[in-house]
Amino acid sequence: MPTMRLQTLSLRALLFLGLWHTGRRSLASAPELQEQPKKIAVVGAGIGGAATAYYLRQEFGPGVKIDVFEDGSVGGRLATVKIGDYEYETGGSVIHPLNLHMKHFVDKLGIPQRKDVPSKMAIFDGKHILFEESDWFIVNFFRMLWRYGLNFLRMQMWVETVLDKFMRIYQYQQFGYSFSTVERLLHAMGGDSFLTLMNQTLEEAMMGEGFSQVFINDIVAPITRVNYGQSVRINGFVGAVSLAGADSGLWAVDGGNKKVCSGLLYNSKSELIPARVTSISVKVRPSKRGTPVSLYEISYVDQSGAAHSLYDIVIVATPLHRGKSDITFSGFSPPIPSHYPGHYHQTVATLVHGLLNVSYLGTTEAASEFTVSDVLTTDSNGSIINSLSSLDPVHIPKGYKRPPASQANVWKVFSKKPLSQEQLENMFLSYDSVSETKWLAYPAYHPPHRKTPPFILHNRLYYLNAVEWAASAMEMSAIAARNVALLAHHHWHEQKSKIDQEDLHTRLRGEL
Known part of the structure; x- marks a missing residue:
């Protein structure tokens, strides 16, 4: 998504970046208290589900079978559309430079970052442009x-103060700590x-904090509107995440x-099952030791019809909210609802190939002189x-230059x-192609x-998308994926000392 750009990065956060690359944890080789699970299911193949499969493989090793169910396209809300000869992002489009999980993923997978194309931003109040970014930093500084x-x-x-605290989660996860609720993770x-x-x-x-109402209306509100489609009356935490997305150094994946x-699915050696999950139920079966054991039966519908399969562990990585999924849960005490309270906000992404009418923005500039690419x-x-943003293809060809507003784009x-x-x-002024996508995006x-909603729905049944009710972002899904993979591992091996520990920031200082 188009964003404004801040100019500084936290030194402390950069130190964490070095920490992340020098000491990543792997528990698959750690001493285990019992045999590994045989089968694990992940429901959903968006960034959360794919990252979960990846981290489950790290935690449980090569012996476990991991199935990933997906009714739609791999990527979920990360999607592209083809217009003419090129593909363009319609969903989540930018990644923060301090999103360490996403950075680790592209490094691990050998996927290059997309070439950067310089951009300029303007703020539009519905009638006039309030602020237009200059090519010169000093001019922008004095205007602001x-x-x-x-x-x-x-x-x-x-x-930056919020980011410094946020970065602590990478340290905790490096040392294998996990959290049973979103509130405990945030705390x-x-x-x-x-x-x-x-x-x-x-x-x-x-x-x-003493910010002026004019600044909030003119600068902060446009950022929350472009990133979450909502006003400054969103909660303060997701608002801070949105403002962090106005930082410099934002990047995207080539292609x-x-x-x-x-x-991630390929790297995890998981099996992708193109099917719609209809229900999850708990089944009690005898074990080799003679004691009963709980398994989870997933019922699903694929091209061949209805089917079902049993799993030791299940992670739901799709929103359990009305309009997003209709999975039913049976045999659980207390009952697990199919839909949790709250609803997802609709954002419509319309991609238009055409000639922009710059006078719509209240400017008298000639189209050939209008060099703004992102209008908030x-x-x-x-x-x-x-x-309103001028889009670049997901792959920037050699010699590419963004067309000026006087040309179709x-x-x-x-x-x-x-x-x-x-x-x-x-x-x-004219257009020849319109592609509309309605997202229940966040x-x-x-x-x-x-x-x-809790991360833990039942003993070995987990819900990744609970984290979205704190803030919805690619990196938040990756953090939740690592968290539920750790929870699944610790519960399976009864390592309770790694769950919901207090005052970790102080306790871990001596271990760095």
Whole structure:
């Protein structure tokens, strides 16, 4: 997604980057207390499910059979569409430089990063452009200083403080620690401050830190709108994640971010089962030792019809919310709901190949002089779109240059509702291709925070997407994948000392 760019990175966070590459943990070779499971199922092959399969293989070794069920395309909400001769991202499109799991994945899989194409940003209030980025940093700095004082620099420092605490999770996971709930995971990273952010809006959090309302309306709101399609009344934690996505150094995968998912599945040596899971039930069976053991029966429908299979461990890596899945759970006490409270927010991604009408943005510049690539919008009644971006292909060919606004190009429009023909004709002087994707992309974030769904649904049944109710992002899914893989391992081998430990930040200082 298009974003603004901050200019600094945390030194402490960069030290963690070095830590991540020098000491990754693998438990598959550690002494085990009992034999490994025979079969594990993962439901969903998006970035969360694919990363889960990868980490399960690390934790349980080569002997376990891992099946991954996916009814749609591998990649889930990481998807591309072909327009003309090129493919373009329609889903999650950028990755933060401190997303250490995603960085590890591409390094491990040998997937190159996409070539960077310089971009420029503008803020649109529905009638006029409030701010247009210059090619010169010093010009941008003084423009921001004149209009917003030191708010912009203070936002960088505030986000960096949150990032420094966020980065602790990599240290904990390196040493094999896991958490049974989203709240415990957040508290381990940021203490009470992260839980406080979950219970207030981003606007309230920033006003409490002394940021001006004008700055929040003009700068912060456009960032949350482009990243989550929602206003500054989202919770403060996901708001901070959104602002971190306005950092410098954002990158993407050459050929499309979904390649990470297929690469992780291949690396995990898991079997992809193209099928729709309809139900999960618990079954009690006798074991070799004579004591009863609980197994999980997955019922599914594939091209051949209905079928079912038994597993020792199951990880659900698809949202259990209305409109996202209809998996039923039977035989569990207490009962497991098919749908948890809350709903997913709709964002419509419309890709248009056409000639932009720059006057729609309230500018008098000639199209040949309009060099803005990313237009973010304020939360005003006049804004029918969340953002408008000139798209580059997922693979940048040699000699590629982004076409100027005076030439036809592919533009991505994010909006809450599908665009009408009249709206498209207002935005574009002409167009020859329109591709529309309706995403239930992320939860609707409405603080105060209610308790998130648990990571642990039953003894050896786990729910990865609980983490989305803190913040939905590729890296958050990867963190949750590592967490549930560790939980599954520790529960199987009864290593309770590695689950829900308090004060890890202080305790682990001496181990670094």
